[in-house]
Amino acid sequence: MYYIKTAERPDLKFWIQDDDGALIDFSTGYTFTFKVGYKDQAALLTKTTVTGAAGAGVEPTGTPNITVTFTAGDWDTVPAGRDYLAQIRATTGGLDRVVQIPFEVRSVVT
Numbered sequence: 001m002y003y004i005k006t007a008e009r010p011d012l013k014f015w016i017q018d019d020d021g022a023l024i025d026f027s028t029g030y031t032f033t034f035k036v037g038y039k040d041q042a043a044l045l046t047k048t049t050v051t052g053a054a055g056a057g058v059e060p061t062g063t064p065n066i067t068v069t070f071t072a073g074d075w076d077t078v079p080a081g082r083d084y085l086a087q088i089r090a091t092t093g094g095l096d097r098v099v100q101i102p103f104e105v106r107s108v109v110t
Contacts, residue, residue: 001086001101001102001103001104002103002104002105002106003105003106004106004107005075005078005080005105005106005107005108006075006108007070007075007108008070008074009070011067011068011069011070012034012067012086013066013067013068014064014065014066014067014068014088015055015057015058015059015064016055016066016088016090016097023065024065024090024097025054025055025065026054026065026066026090027052027053027065028052029093030091031048031090031092032048032051032052032088032089032090032091033046033048033050033088033089034046034047034048034050034086034089035047035089036078036086036087036103036105037084037085037087038083038084038085039085043087044078044079044084045075045078047068047069047070049068049069049070049071050067050069051067051069052065053066066090068088078105079105080105080106081104084102084104084105085100085102085103086100086102086103087099087101
């Protein structure tokens with residue numbers, strides 16, 4: 001998965017499944033944090049503008065159960081690189097579910 005520096009679109013969409021392969025219903029009772037960075041280091045980007053849903057189907061034609069929305073400037077200070085992790089933390093009732101995905105930040109062509 002990747003994102004391009006200075007872009008604010010598209011939203012990042014995820015289809016997070018439980019251990020049995022079913023989409024997790026994140027529509028109520030969860031708070032979320034999305035981070036990009038290196039393992040064991042402070043995040044380079046943190047977003048809490050994350051929306052949970054019940055979700056349906058599969059990527060890319062279904063409905064995601066987690067969507068991360070960006071605003072102008074969110075990616076401007078994140079250096080381009082290939083070895084990042086994208087991390088989603090979904091918290092409910094004091095318990096966390098953490099998903100990490102290899103992530104790349106690409107520079108624009110000038």
